Amino acid sequence: MCGIVGYVGPRDAVPIILEGLHRLEYRGYDSAGLAVLTRNGQVEIRREVGKLSNLDGLIAAEPLTGSPGIGHTRWATHGKPTRYNAHPHTDPERDVVIVHNGIVENFLELREELAAEGIRFASDTDTEVIAHLIDRYLHAGNDLVTAVRHALQRLEGASAVVVMSRHMPDTLIAARLGNAGGVVIGLGEGENFVASDIPAILPYTRRMIFLENRQAAVVEPERVRCFHLDTGVPFQPTVHTIPWDPLAAAKGEYKHFMQKEIFEQPQAITDTLRGRINFTTGEVTLEGLHLSPAEARALTRIHAVACGTSYYAALVGKYLLERIARVPVEVDYGSEFRYRDPILAETDVVLAISQSGETVDTLAALEEARRKQVRTWAIVNVVGSQAARVSDGVIYMQAGPEIGVASTKAFTASVVDEYLLALYIAQQRGLLTRQDALTHARALALLPKLVGDTLAAVDSITRELATKYYRARNFLYLGRGIHYPIALEGALKLKEISYIHAEGYPAGEMKHGPIALIDEDMPVVALVPQDHVYDKMVSQVEQVKARDGRVIAIANVGDELIAQKADDVIYIPKAPPLLQPVLSVIPCQLFAYYVAVRLGNDVDQPRNLAKSVTVE
Numbered sequence: 152m153c154g155i156v157g158y159v160g161p162r163d164a165v166p167i168i169l170e171g172l173h174r175l176e177y178r179g180y181d182s183a184g185l186a187v188l189t190r191n192g193q194v195e196i197r198r199e200v201g202k203l204s205n206l207d208g209l210i211a212a213e214p215l216t217g218s219p220g221i222g223h224t225r226w227a228t229h230g231k232p233t234r235y236n237a238h239p240h241t242d243p244e245r246d247v248v249i250v251h252n253g254i255v256e257n258f259l260e261l262r263e264e265l266a267a268e269g270i271r272f273a274s275d276t277d278t279e280v281i282a283h284l285i286d287r288y289l290h291a292g293n294d295l296v297t298a299v300r301h302a303l304q305r306l307e308g309a310s311a312v313v314v315m316s317r318h319m320p321d322t323l324i325a326a327r328l329g330n331a332g333g334v335v336i337g338l339g340e341g342e343n344f345v346a347s348d349i350p351a352i353l354p355y356t357r358r359m360i361f362l363e364n365r366q367a368a369v370v371e372p373e374r375v376r377c378f379h380l381d382t383g384v385p386f387q388p389t390v391h392t393i394p395w396d397p398l399a400a401a402k403g404e405y406k407h408f409m410q411k412e413i414f415e416q417p418q419a420i421t422d423t424l425r426g427r428i429n430f431t432t433g434e435v436t437l438e439g440l441h442l443s444p445a446e447a448r449a450l451t452r453i454h455a456v457a458c459g460t461s462y463y464a465a466l467v468g469k470y471l472l473e474r475i476a477r478v479p480v481e482v483d484y485g486s487e488f489r490y491r492d493p494i495l496a497e498t499d500v501v502l503a504i505s506q507s508g509e510t511v512d513t514l515a516a517l518e519e520a521r522r523k524q525v526r527t528w529a530i531v532n533v534v535g536s537q538a539a540r541v542s543d544g545v546i547y548m549q550a551g552p553e554i555g556v557a558s559t560k561a562f563t564a565s566v567v568d569e570y571l572l573a574l575y576i577a578q579q580r581g582l583l584t585r586q587d588a589l590t591h592a593r594a595l596a597l598l599p600k601l602v603g604d605t606l607a608a609v610d611s612i613t614r615e616l617a618t619k620y621y622r623a624r625n626f627l628y629l630g631r632g633i634h635y636p637i638a639l640e641g642a643l644k645l646k647e648i649s650y651i652h653a654e655g656y657p658a659g660e661m662k663h664g665p666i667a668l669i670d671e672d673m674p675v676v677a678l679v680p681q682d683h684v685y686d687k688m689v690s691q692v693e694q695v696k697a698r699d700g701r702v703i704a705i706a707n708v709g710d711e712l713i714a715q716k717a718d719d720v721i722y723i724p725k726a727p728p729l730l731q732p733v734l735s736v737i738p739c740q741l742f743a744y745y746v747a748v749r750l751g752n753d754v755d756q757p758r759n760l761a762k763s764v765t766v767e
């Protein structure tokens with residue numbers, strides 16, 4: 152959840168690390184710090200509580216320069232967000248300095264062991280034990296690499312660590328143990344970079360190495376030496392070229408990343424469709440999947456696993472895959488899947504959906520599938536992420552970097568990818584006539600334009616309605632069928648950035664309980680597209696109105712009836728029923744965005760949240 156950046160090379164590391172941390176601040180933002188090796192070979196550290204701007208202020212007041220350097224933004228797990236708990240952490244002589252992402256599960260035991268040897272701790276963190284352990288192995292006569300290996304072998308739990316030492320200048324050692332987020336090594340010319348996420352170092356290089364579980368690297372300006380942490384045996388890593396444009400990771404003309412990413416959806420959908428569907432024949436090609444017609448016919452069940460917004464995308468996917476490909480789909484939270492000992496057949500597939508590809512619960516679900524020897528697929532945005540690497544097949548979202556903590560374009564891109572997957576399986580199973588395939592292809596071809604039209608239609612009305620409703624303390628979101636997950640996603644968007652309590656509910660269930668909550672203080676957002684359950688949704692709107700509730704309806708252009716029933720209507724274009732959710736989610740995203748802006752909240756960095764959740 153924390154962000155890590157490291158630099159080794161001839162330049163001053165401080166501005167590079169600060170800039171990288173700013174690009175990673177979405178990962179965690181309760182404190183931040185950096186350390187460099189100064190010209191006279193000493194470790195200097197600056198740490199500050201709160202947003203990164205506080206660290207900027209501290210460094211302006213107390214400047215430092217040097218190289219190599221390491222930096223960190225923290226999302227607290229052990230110990231409150233204080234200056235002394237902020238990373239980097241070191242030993243009393245500052246021999247070793249480290250930044251860390253993850254949790255040392257046996258830290259109490261290690262802390263007691265070190266305390267018994269007279270070591271005094273300067274923080275409450277689990278991380279600090281790693282610095283002391285490395286230092287202890289150094290003092291026992293080991294070289295730094297061996298000391299790091301010995302120390303890391305003592306850790307239980309998932310961790311990503313970057314180590315710097317005055318005993319080995321011009322060097323960083325990076326290591327990954329388990330699924331505590333990525334460790335990416337960026338290859339420059341006469342300089343190299345380390346980070347937890349690609350965007351931190353994207354302005355400097357697109358050539359990157361991703362460390363796998365229990366791999367480590369000695370990173371020097373002119374070379375990177377990778378080795379297996381447990382054996383020390385070196386290996387030749389694969390170098391990936393990242394297709395993202397560095398400009399895509401900048402805010403540009405927008406006030407917030409979330410706003411930018413909402414408005415990027417027509418492009419993100421165009422990009423995710425690119426090269427995958429032939430618009431004149433309707434044929435779908437998903438190169439990363441390798442599913443033969445025989446395997447497609449034998450497919451018995453898809454178990455979709457995901458968290459948060461990606462989980463809601465999976466719920467939409469259930470409708471798409473069952474309707475188009477006629478494959479039964481079960482949807483699980485990543486955090487629940489492995490704990491219920493799921494029944495998986497040899498002919499099933501576990502499908503992970505994850506923007507980051509690093510969400511630890513989703514990765515654990517993939518591991519469970521692999522343990523049970525079931526085929527795994529992943530729909531993932533971040534190229535080279537762990538979910539992409541460990542799955543048997545991958546569909547990349549191709550949505551470009553998503554920086555805003557509230558996920559938006561990754562949701563719509565995932566839904567479109569699930570649609571493509573459904574078509575692909577149906578095609579391989581021989582379920583689609585040529586005419587069906589063409590109808591679907593045409594609908595998908597029109598989708599980016601419809602998304603653009605929706606953005607144009609709803610931007611100002613959602614802003615106005617945000618001003619009208621932002622004082623409400625509770626919201627109910629109602630939807631039916633394929634729009635029930637949109638109600639859930641709309642409620643999640645509102646709560647995570649506006650801190651207003653919101654619940655998503657299947658509209659038909661309202662009368663079984665939540666209707667008791669309805670009064671004039673609890674606005675209801677009703678998703679009422681003109682589909683096969685339209686009449687039922689209208690009747691639910693009437694039930695809310697009969698109890699003095701206030702209704703904001705999201706409805707199709709031209710629906711005059713709903714205007715007579717609801718207090719406010721947000722009109723969106725009409726799309727084929729299975730693609731309508733891609734449009735209906737957009738006013739939900741924008742409404743949440745404008746409410747949060749109206750409340751003066753930090754939209755891109757909502758309190759307590761982090762972009763990728765790499766701890767359980």
Ligand code: M6R
Nearest residue numbers: 459460461505506507510557558
């Ligand atoms: O990277 P992932 O898609 O695996 O992330 C899953 C969730 O953590 C994520 O969707 C989270 O719920 C977002 N903050 C939602 O906006």
